[in-house]
Amino acid sequence: AQSVAQxxxxxxVAEGNPLTVKCTYSVSxxxxxxxxxxxxxxxxxxxxxxxxxxNLVKGSYGFEAEFNKSQTSFHLKKPSALVSDSALYxxxxxxxxKLIFGAGTRLAVHP
Amino acid sequence: DAGVTQSPTHLIKTRxxxxxxxxxxxxxxxxxxxxxxxxGQGPQFIFQYYEEEERxxxxxxxxxxxxxxxxxxxxxxxxxxxxxxxxxxxxASSSGTGYASPLHFGNGTRLTVT
Numbered sequence: 001a002q003s004v005a006q007x008x009x010x011x012x013v014a015e016g017n018p019l020t021v022k023c024t025y026s027v028s029x030x031x032x033x034x035x036x037x038x039x040x041x042x043x044x045x046x047x048x049x050x051x052x053x054x055n056l057v058k059g060s061y062g063f064e065a066e067f068n069k070s071q072t073s074f075h076l077k078k079p080s081a082l083v084s085d086s087a088l089y090x091x092x093x094x095x096x097x098k099l100i101f102g103a104g105t106r107l108a109v110h111p
Numbered sequence: 112d113a114g115v116t117q118s119p120t121h122l123i124k125t126r127x128x129x130x131x132x133x134x135x136x137x138x139x140x141x142x143x144x145x146x147x148x149x150x151g152q153g154p155q156f157i158f159q160y161y162e163e164e165e166r167x168x169x170x171x172x173x174x175x176x177x178x179x180x181x182x183x184x185x186x187x188x189x190x191x192x193x194x195x196x197x198x199x200x201x202x203a204s205s206s207g208t209g210y211a212s213p214l215h216f217g218n219g220t221r222l223t224v225t
Contacts (some may be wrong), residue, residue, distance in 0.1 A: 098156040
């Protein structure tokens with residue numbers, strides 16, 4: 001069975017500092033991995049995906065993610081955090097016709 | 112270009128009642144998926160519709176049913192509501208059924224069962 005784990009319920013970071021939101025996955029075969037962001041009372045917005053190719057994937061709003069096959073990880077990163085990045089972030093693995101989401105990590109960026 | 116639209120935004124129902132939620136996909140999209148997001152959890156896949164047929168179903172009981180219309184819009188029906196059905200119901204659309212296609216989500220319908 002495919003699954004993802006987000007080990008941190010919340011990540012706190014100061015504005016201007018780099019941020020990392022962690023995700024590990026478990027799949028059989030090649031993983032299709034995604035990051036989505038959810039703002040209060042809104043649906044999820046797509047940030048980026050890894051299908052194949054370069055291990056560093058660049059996405060929306062300055063976010064990027066690093067795929068590491070040996071560590072089965074797909075961590076979300078941003079070089080310089082903004083207060084407006086504060087939201088709920090979900091890692092997901094693509095199963096056939098569906099996505100399996102992690103429990104989410106709340107990112108709080110403090111001024 | 113309208114994104115995914117869902118109605119209603121909020122709904123309050125009583126245990127045992129039935130509810131219908133509606134979704135219009137993003138323009139150009141032909142596939143609709145439904146997810147349930149309980150408070151503090153990630154979205155859970157309910158089912159996906161493509162060409163007016165249910166293509167795959169998650170681990171949800173038969174009380175959850177759906178439909179897709181020729182214009183690609185979709186409905187989610189839940190019968191015999193339980194307190195545990197209280198959640199944010201998200202509709203997502205995509206083009207085709209390949210799992211490499213990013214999903215576009217609506218803002219959801221918040222269902223409260225009392």
